[in-house]
Amino acid sequence: MKRLALLASALLIMAMLAACAGGPASPASSGGDTTTQTDSGGSEQAASAREVLIGYTASQTGKYNVESTRQVNGLNQWMKEVNDAGGIKLADGTVVTFASKSYDDESNGDRVQELYTKLATTDGADFLISPYSSGLTSTASPIAEQYEKVMITTGAADDANYTQGYTGIYQVYTPASKYLTGAVDMLKAKAPDVKKLAVVHENDKFSTGVADAVKAYAESLGYEIVLFEGYDSATTDFAPFINKIEQSAPDAILGGGHFQDGSTFARQLAEKGVDVPYMALLVAPPEPTFADLGDAAVGVVGPSQWEPLAKFTEAAASSAGLTWVGPTGDTFVSDYQAAYNDEPSYHAAGGYVAGMMLGEAIKQAGSLDSAAVKAALDSMDLLTFYGHLKFDTSAEAHGLQVGHDMVFVQWQKDGDGNLVKQVVWPAEGATADLITR
Amino acid sequence: MFDQLIVSVTDGMLIGVVYGLAAMGLTLIFGVMNVINLAHGPIMALGMFGVYLCYTVLGLNPFVGLIIVAVLGMLLGMIIYAGAVHRVIDAPHLSSLLSTFSVNMMIIGIGTAVFSTSFRNVNYSLGTVVIGPITVPGTRLSSAILALMVTGLLYLFLYRTRPGKYIRAVANNRTSAGLVGIPSTRVLAMSFGIGTALAAVAGGLIAMALPFTILSGGAFELKSFVIVVLGGLGNPIGALLGGIILGLIEGLVPVFTKVTWVPFIEFVLFILILLVRPQGLFGAKQ
Numbered sequence: 188m189k190r191l192a193l194l195a196s197a198l199l200i201m202a203m204l205a206a207c208a209g210g211p212a213s214p215a216s217s218g219g220d221t222t223t224q225t226d227s228g229g230s231e232q233a234a235s236a237r238e239v240l241i242g243y244t245a246s247q248t249g250k251y252n253v254e255s256t257r258q259v260n261g262l263n264q265w266m267k268e269v270n271d272a273g274g275i276k277l278a279d280g281t282v283v284t285f286a287s288k289s290y291d292d293e294s295n296g297d298r299v300q301e302l303y304t305k306l307a308t309t310d311g312a313d314f315l316i317s318p319y320s321s322g323l324t325s326t327a328s329p330i331a332e333q334y335e336k337v338m339i340t341t342g343a344a345d346d347a348n349y350t351q352g353y354t355g356i357y358q359v360y361t362p363a364s365k366y367l368t369g370a371v372d373m374l375k376a377k378a379p380d381v382k383k384l385a386v387v388h389e390n391d392k393f394s395t396g397v398a399d400a401v402k403a404y405a406e407s408l409g410y411e412i413v414l415f416e417g418y419d420s421a422t423t424d425f426a427p428f429i430n431k432i433e434q435s436a437p438d439a440i441l442g443g444g445h446f447q448d449g450s451t452f453a454r455q456l457a458e459k460g461v462d463v464p465y466m467a468l469l470v471a472p473p474e475p476t477f478a479d480l481g482d483a484a485v486g487v488v489g490p491s492q493w494e495p496l497a498k499f500t501e502a503a504a505s506s507a508g509l510t511w512v513g514p515t516g517d518t519f520v521s522d523y524q525a526a527y528n529d530e531p532s533y534h535a536a537g538g539y540v541a542g543m544m545l546g547e548a549i550k551q552a553g554s555l556d557s558a559a560v561k562a563a564l565d566s567m568d569l570l571t572f573y574g575h576l577k578f579d580t581s582a583e584a585h586g587l588q589v590g591h592d593m594v595f596v597q598w599q600k601d602g603d604g605n606l607v608k609q610v611v612w613p614a615e616g617a618t619a620d621l622i623t624r
Numbered sequence: 625m626f627d628q629l630i631v632s633v634t635d636g637m638l639i640g641v642v643y644g645l646a647a648m649g650l651t652l653i654f655g656v657m658n659v660i661n662l663a664h665g666p667i668m669a670l671g672m673f674g675v676y677l678c679y680t681v682l683g684l685n686p687f688v689g690l691i692i693v694a695v696l697g698m699l700l701g702m703i704i705y706a707g708a709v710h711r712v713i714d715a716p717h718l719s720s721l722l723s724t725f726s727v728n729m730m731i732i733g734i735g736t737a738v739f740s741t742s743f744r745n746v747n748y749s750l751g752t753v754v755i756g757p758i759t760v761p762g763t764r765l766s767s768a769i770l771a772l773m774v775t776g777l778l779y780l781f782l783y784r785t786r787p788g789k790y791i792r793a794v795a796n797n798r799t800s801a802g803l804v805g806i807p808s809t810r811v812l813a814m815s816f817g818i819g820t821a822l823a824a825v826a827g828g829l830i831a832m833a834l835p836f837t838i839l840s841g842g843a844f845e846l847k848s849f850v851i852v853v854l855g856g857l858g859n860p861i862g863a864l865l866g867g868i869i870l871g872l873i874e875g876l877v878p879v880f881t882k883v884t885w886v887p888f889i890e891f892v893l894f895i896l897i898l899l900v901r902p903q904g905l906f907g908a909k910q
Contacts, residue, residue: 248740249837293741390884416882421843423834426635427878427886434628434879447743451835458761460752479747 235280239555241266241287241545242312242336244302244327246319249294250420253446253474254534255319258342259289260527261538262316268514268522269546278553285546292318296326303327307334313555314338316541319534320445321345321363321393328356337560339545340586341537345393349579349587355557357564357578358588359541363393366490367401367441369593370467373488373612374439375408377621378465383413385437385463387428387452389444390417394469401441413437422448425455433461443468450477457483464623473596475530478606484598486624488611491596492533493573495520496610496618504570513543516572540573597621625879627757632875634758638768640871642829644864645771646844647851648778649822655858656795656815657713662724663704664823665845666731671697671827672836673735676744686748686832687770693828694821701820705813713812735838743835767829774825775864778818782860791815795858850894856904865906 243262246255266285269275274284288310292298299318306312307330315331317324317340324343328351331338337355340348344363349356374381384405388398395417402412413435418428432440440456440463443449449471456466457480465488471477472489495516504511514522519539523531545560548567552559568577568590577590595612599622609619646668653661661667671693678689708727712719750762782788793801794811802808827841834840851870855862870890877886897904 248736248742250741250743252740252742418883423836423840424639426639427632427874427883430628430631430635430875431878431883433631434625447835455761458749458752458759460754460759 235282236274237277237281237283237555239283239285239313239549240311241285241314241316241542242289242303242306242310243287243316244290244292244299244306244318244323246294246323247291249292250445250447251294251319251323253476254342254470254532255294257474257532257534258319258538260523260529261531261535261540262341262542263287263538264523264526264535265539265542265546267526269542275546275550277549277555283549283555285542288312292323294320294323296323299323299326300330303330304334307331307336312336314545314560316538316545317341317343319343320391321348321396322391324348325392328353331356335557337545337548337557337564339541341541342534343393345396346584346587347392347396349584352582352585354585355561357544357586359537359544359573359576359591360492360588361591361593362587363396364400366397366469366593367467368404369490369595369612370441370488371401371405371408371410373595373621374465376614377611378439381410381438381465383411383435383437383439385414385432385435385440386412386416386442387414387432387440388417388442388469389420389422389448391420391444394442394444397469398442405441418444418448420444420448423451425452426459428452429456429459429461432456432463433459437463439463439465439467441467443471445469446471446474446477450474450480453477453487454480454483465621466624467595472598473608474532474534475608478598481606484606485600486597486622488595488597488621490593492591492593493536494533494594494596494608494610495531496608497574497594499570499572499574507570507575509568509570509575511571512547512569513540513571519572536573540571540576543571544576628879629876630756631758632879633872634760634875636871636873636875637868638760638764638871639833639874640868641768641771641775641864642826642867643844643847643851643870644855644867645774645829646823646826647848647855647863647867648775648860649819649826650845650848651852651855651858651863652778652822652860653816653819654852655860656791656819657709657798657812658717659709659713659720659724659816660717661816661819662721662845663727663731664848665841665843666728666735666838667697667700667820667823667841668827668830668844669735669836669838669841670700670731671824672831672840673739673744673838674824675828675831676746676836679746679748686746686828687766690770690825690828693824697821697824698817700824701817702813704820705816709816710809710812732838739838741837741839743837744831745835746831748832761833763832767832771826771829774822775861778822778860781818787811787814791818847890850890852904853894853897854905856907859904859906862904862906866904869905 245259270284274282290302315336315338319342321343325348332353341359344360346362346364388394449468467488472487473491501511548560548563551563565580575590579587579589596608597611601607611621650664674693675686675689678684679686708723712723753760790806790811851866855866
């Protein structure tokens with residue numbers, strides 16, 4: 188009995204520990220991880236100059252670290268460029284420059300709730316940029332709405348966040364419901380022998396939304412879904428899922444979740460020698476560091492919000508009757524590489540474009556007033572290096588991105604045996620044919 | 625279906641042996657001094673980082689790194705014993721639980737500050753071994769073999785060496801062991817050190833196959849609790865068998881249902897064993 192009591196006590200403490208492990212609020216990060224791009228004290232109104240404070244959280248630690256870091260890099264690059272160019276001039280002649288206030292959210296929703304409240308109140312942020320991931324953004328969104336702050340979301344594709352009746356949340360990414368449907372179109376066009384699909388996805392908001400949408404879409408096109416299963420976000424051992432995949436013998440695997448689990452999944456599939464000809468995973472493949480997997484990366488397809496290979500031009504905007512805004516893709520890539528000595532992924536482009544959308548809306552509104560900026564965002568219909576951007580203005584899905592489409596990349600080997608990303612879909616933008624794994 | 629069962633059993637056993645090694649450290653400490661070490665998980669995570677740093681910073685083969693991890697794990701365990709356990713060893717059990725829990729929080733706090741909570745990988749490959757339908761990554765096979773070897777060495781140490789016999793004597797009756805001249809405090813420190821080294825080595829073996837963070841030990845600590853209850857508290861060999869049973873559950877349950885049911889089934893089993901056979905399937909320390 189004594190032993191039972193001891194074990195019960197131990198389990199109780201372990202449960203507390205598990206709760207802590209799920210969402211550590213480490214003392215070091217409760218205030219020590221704050222980063223300020225420039226002195227936020229300068230955000231007070233001046234006669235002819237005004238410093239606008241943009242607030243956001245970054246996943247400096249935790250599972251979203253890779254994607255979030257690039258997203259923040261992109262945002263910082265936009266902010267530096269606009270400030271270096273002298274800022275944005277408002278209708279009353281005030282010149283606006285930008286500063287930022289950010290904290291480490293530890294990839295943890297509880298931290299996001301606490302920190303966005305702090306950004307909106309104590310820090311007095313004028314506008315907000317979302318954290319990375321749909322889950323964290325769904326936590327930040329009601330806070331932005333409650334404090335009437337316009338928030339541009341990037342890295343947050345889940346459709347559900349834009350059907351909550353919010354009026355000041357605007358999405359830069361293509362919604363999750365369209366994330367992998369293009370992969371099914373690609374298989375239909377390029378691999379007509381494919382009949383059976385396995386969908387193995389992370390059990391979070393975004394990935395589940397994508398998986399549900401792709402399942403419904405694939406079934407509507409006559410595909411057989413031989414495996415449909417979710418895995419916990421903390422999963423590191425995919426052996427049970429890989430055994431199920433082998434047993435169900437699909438022609439293609441669709442799914443994944445984020446960078447960490449997606450790259451681990453791809454690595455373990457290769458280690459186990461799983462012979463499935465096609466595989467499309469969310470988020471991880473477009474990241475340049477996915478190439479660190481070596482041969483395990485070959486043949487893996489990923490939907491990307493943007494790729495350096497994609498060429499959207501001012502001429503294309505003109506012929507489509509759209510307004511062109513911002514730098515060309517080549518300029519963005521070269522500036523990013525110069526600043527960070529790294530190739531930009533779509534997460535970096537998303538961060539840059541989130542800032543650019545905000546800046547453009549302020550310019551169009553000629554004011555920093557939230558209502559005016561919202562009206563400018565509502566009427567926005569632009570082409571940028573990142574693609575077409577337009578927001579849904581209906582009450583049912585206000586702020587949902589309706590202009591932007593995905594491209595699909597695949598890791599292939601070039602003539603020298605080096606891993607390179609190729610655009611394989613849509614056909615009109617393809618730089619190489621789809622290959623099998 | 626048969627092929628899938630064979631593959632699942634193999635995968636389950638390979639990871640189960642490593643689980644067993646991890647649980648052995650926990651159960652050894654309990655068996656000798658009736659202390660449940662709640663710093664077990666973070667110590668496993670330190671073992672993961674030890675192998676990672678040996679490989680990435682020192683350029684050592686991860687299996688060589690394991691030797692360093694084992695030695696440092698032993699030293700760390702003795703320090704933890706001296707600093708946090710020795711003074712509360714005869715106090716009510718809650719004191720030692722809270723004391724080791726504090727060590728747990730300290731390791732996680734320092735580890736988070738130093739390593740962050742970002743994932744790391746030991747990108748070390750030994751190729752794959754293919755036998756019929758079974759394809760096993762070389763690192764997993766080597767880890768399982770090494771875990772079995774460590775278990776064998778522990779058994780030999782406990783039953784064939786004088787210090788091992790001291791440990792068993794102290795585990796049986798600390799007072800009597802002291803009366804016949806066995807330095808019980810040193811033996812207790814050594815036992816805690818060995819238990820900690822086993823946890824660290826198990827963490828190092830896991831790091832060769834799976835990505836990890838400083839928080840990753842928590843999940844394995846929970847598994848270790850299930851394993852020691854299955855195998856019998858204080859019974860190191862029972863822990864190995866309990867680990868294999870848990871690995872088999874993790875391998876076989878997904879063949880018949882969704883993987884998400886695995887933790888539910890594991891903890892139902894945990895409660896059932898506590899209620900029906902609290903001494904564990906293979907008998908607890910008497």
